[in-house]
Amino acid sequence: MRDPVGSCYYNSLYQDVKQYSKHGEYFFKELMAVFQQRAELELNYAKGIQKLAGRLLRASKRMSNNSTYSAWCHVSDEMYSTADTHRTLGNAFQQEAVLELRQVLDEHSKRKRPLDNHVEKTGKLLTANWNEQLKMKKKLVGITREHEALVNFVETNKHICTEKEKQKMLNRLTKSAQTQAKLDEEYFSRNMEGHQVRLKWENTLKNCYQIIQELEKQRLEILSTTLDRYRLHISGFGQSLMQGQRGVEHAMQRVDLQKDIQALVEETSATAQENKADFLMADYFEEDSKSLMGKERRRDAIKVKLQRLEESIAKTKKDCEGLLKLMKSNSDNPSSANQKNMKETRQLLEETTLKQDLLEATHYKVSLSLVALGECRAIHRFSHSISKWKDKDCEHSVIQLTRPVFMKRSSRTRLSSSMYNKGAPPPDQGPPHPEQGPP
Numbered sequence: 001m002r003d004p005v006g007s008c009y010y011n012s013l014y015q016d017v018k019q020y021s022k023h024g025e026y027f028f029k030e031l032m033a034v035f036q037q038r039a040e041l042e043l044n045y046a047k048g049i050q051k052l053a054g055r056l057l058r059a060s061k062r063m064s065n066n067s068t069y070s071a072w073c074h075v076s077d078e079m080y081s082t083a084d085t086h087r088t089l090g091n092a093f094q095q096e097a098v099l100e101l102r103q104v105l106d107e108h109s110k111r112k113r114p115l116d117n118h119v120e121k122t123g124k125l126l127t128a129n130w131n132e133q134l135k136m137k138k139k140l141v142g143i144t145r146e147h148e149a150l151v152n153f154v155e156t157n158k159h160i161c162t163e164k165e166k167q168k169m170l171n172r173l174t175k176s177a178q179t180q181a182k183l184d185e186e187y188f189s190r191n192m193e194g195h196q197v198r199l200k201w202e203n204t205l206k207n208c209y210q211i212i213q214e215l216e217k218q219r220l221e222i223l224s225t226t227l228d229r230y231r232l233h234i235s236g237f238g239q240s241l242m243q244g245q246r247g248v249e250h251a252m253q254r255v256d257l258q259k260d261i262q263a264l265v266e267e268t269s270a271t272a273q274e275n276k277a278d279f280l281m282a283d284y285f286e287e288d289s290k291s292l293m294g295k296e297r298r299r300d301a302i303k304v305k306l307q308r309l310e311e312s313i314a315k316t317k318k319d320c321e322g323l324l325k326l327m328k329s330n331s332d333n334p335s336s337a338n339q340k341n342m343k344e345t346r347q348l349l350e351e352t353t354l355k356q357d358l359l360e361a362t363h364y365k366v367s368l369s370l371v372a373l374g375e376c377r378a379i380h381r382f383s384h385s386i387s388k389w390k391d392k393d394c395e396h397s398v399i400q401l402t403r404p405v406f407m408k409r410s411s412r413t414r415l416s417s418s419m420y421n422k423g424a425p426p427p428d429q430g431p432p433h434p435e436q437g438p439p
Helices: 009-043 049-061 067-080 087-112 115-160 163-235 239-253 257-268 295-332 336-370
Strands: 275-280 386-391 394-403
Touching: 009 049, 009 067, 009 087, 009 163, 009 257, 009 275, 049 067, 067 163, 067 239, 067 257, 087 163, 115 163, 115 275, 115 394, 163 239, 163 257, 163 275, 163 336, 295 336, 336 386, 336 394
Parallel strands: none
Antiparallel strands: 275 394, 386 394
16 A cells, blocks of 8 residues: 655655764764863863864765865864863863853754654644544445445336335435445545644644754854864964864864855755645546446536536635735735735645546546546646545556655755854745646
């Protein structure tokens, strides 16, 4: 059976950036431990400083090959030459570097702790909805098959039955039809809920992805600032530190924070031009040409399904038009409140456009059943997007729709001088066209 979670591109992006953050957190912890122990060693005239230098070097080698992390490799070289650094330098390390790094590390851990729970919770909802659709479909097919067998039995035996028996069979037939119609409506509603659950899960992944990426940007800022402070402290000491000091200064001069952050964004951002997402489509018993249903009854039943889909499509198109007008109104009157409404409206328009695509694709798929009944076949934009797969004794329809990937590579990232200031969010995208799908 297909896994609705494992094939998602957003999930892959989230796992990649989480792994990147895990390495960054490891380096942060190692760096904090290095500073703490170095402060103690400096207060005791740097006993064992060479061991820490090797530890910092090993920790730096695990990180990405950028100028910020590379500079810390040069710091480890400097540490070998600072065995005679006195108490003042040790106190400076302990009071500034260790305390600040621990504070930032605790803040990052607190912010990242609930992210996996949110992703796992929404992922379970998606899987549960997917499996529930399959179960309801199987149940609907079974009830419909029983109903059709009952219809055939009534048609075959009504001329040899008494009026009382006919009435009894008619009551059974009516009750069976009501049960089948109720389950059919529930199955349709659950299928429509599926895309909302999928979007909620993707939005959760996007939000968690962006939070972790912003924390990694902040981590690079802090590392760069700490490195600069480190340089300032060791520059005030005597000639015995001059050789190591020049090595650190040269490393600091080669640090390009803007370039490192841009590399971080490029390494963890989406590179695909388009993202294909699978959506489970509503399949009906009437579409099966091998069913027990008569030709005319099949035709009538399919037309009823198409009528319902056409009504839903018409309503969704009106919703799209209304949302586009609302977005235009907000763009003509820019304000902070309208900008927030613009974002919410754009997300709602994306959901509504996706719903329209799913409804139109379902309408096209169901209408193909009329081809075998003598209707003409029309060309549709989803003709090559629909595929089928079998699960035991059932056949399921899946459509692949192009979904937008909003985590675009930024052309330039601006930083504040404060190490706690986050990068600005990416500019808003333009509204999607309702006939072309989301941007």
